[in-house]
Amino acid sequence: MSDVVLDIQSLTKTVEKNKSIVEDVSFQVKKGEILGLLGPNGAGKTTTIRMIVGLIKKSAGTVWIHGHDMDEHGKSCNEQIGAIVENPAFYDYMTGWKNLQQHARMASQPVSSTRMEEIVQLVQLDDAIYDKVKKYSLGMKQRLGVAQALLHQPALLILDEPTNGLDPKGIRELRDYLRNLAEDGISTLVSSHLLSEMQLMCDRVVIMENGRLIDETVIGELNNAERAKPNAVAFHIDSKQKKQAKTVAGTLADVEILDGEHDDTLLLHVRAEQIPAVNKQFVESGIDVYAIEHKKTSLEEKFLSLTAEDETMQTREVQ
CATH class of the missing domain: 3.40.50.300 (P-loop containing nucleotide triphosphate hydrolases)
Structure with missing residues (x-):
């Protein structure tokens, strides 16, 4: 059977x-x-x-x-x-x-x-x-x-x-x-x-x-991916500045945007030694950072990322 x-x-x-x-x-x-x-x-x-x-x-x-x-x-x-x-x-x-x-x-x-x-x-x-x-x-x-x-x-x-x-x-x-x-x-x-x-x-x-x-x-x-890729760092910012923060992060070398589960969180894959430089870049760009924490990329993060991508595709199809 x-x-x-x-x-x-x-x-x-x-x-x-x-x-x-x-x-x-x-x-x-x-x-x-x-x-x-x-x-x-x-x-x-x-x-x-x-x-x-x-x-x-x-x-x-x-x-x-x-x-x-x-x-x-x-x-x-x-x-x-x-x-x-x-x-x-x-x-x-x-x-x-x-x-x-x-x-x-x-x-x-x-x-x-x-x-x-x-x-x-x-x-x-x-x-x-x-x-x-x-x-x-x-x-x-x-x-x-x-x-x-x-x-x-x-x-x-x-x-x-x-x-x-x-x-x-x-x-x-x-x-x-x-x-x-x-x-x-x-x-x-x-x-x-x-x-x-x-x-x-x-x-x-x-x-x-x-x-x-x-x-x-x-x-x-x-x-296993969480254990192999532990350097997910959440930058807590003003939700109104998230789009700008993603633009700034996109210009930085060796930084991957993972997004985040909330509008006031930007999740990045970044090495520990890079965090001060990333934070400095945000501050110099006028982005207020309220907290920084290490965070695993969970099923919840993947789900929210996938459904957000699907909603974007649906919108494009309608347009």
Whole structure:
């Protein structure tokens, strides 16, 4: 059997007047891999997920699960998928265990009590599984949702914005659960806009903007690049002077402009011994520098740079 669990090719969704809200999106998820689907609100992440799981009809493209076309083998393919799209739904007046039992009754294959107990232990709800769900915290409800999605032993788990509303402790717990699942060979496709968290959670990320796939990044390679290129320096300046600061920086030898995540920050790749000279050049050019700090080039920086470039290209196309 192929190591590729999910393979989508040229997935497209058009609406009235032939407007594309998802256009020609292709990527794969391998066995035991956590793939992050990133993008700002409206980028097409949820629409892509809904097409994958069959909640909405795609306009074009193919979805393959373990080498089987979803259009031709929909039932067997869906049995390989466990999904939480938007918020998981529960009967609050019932216990967590009763909710799992109710979900198990709807599965196409019988789910044993032993399997349910294994899943409860996996998501670490042992101490609360017989409490009513209305007493659960949001993080506990997310874990119960993951438990429901895993009951029928899927090969692929799909989570749409699972960290929404979670506190930092809940987010970390979810990350740890997904890593444990990956070690057991279960693949996960997770959409989010929390970039720093995705860098910690995922093996690889794909970035969407305006319904299109604009980049694919292997997290290990990004982390290695950070270690190999540590001399990213953030110059904090007046936001009104950023354009001028970029012009000045562009004239300096051995200085690379990396831009920055905020209007009042200019991120440069510059050697430590060059910093005083760069700062002096800014000051002599009338640019106020409020602070200077070393900073890693993170997934967030790359994302913001890519989406800014894409917006610029979109503007040029319209013009």
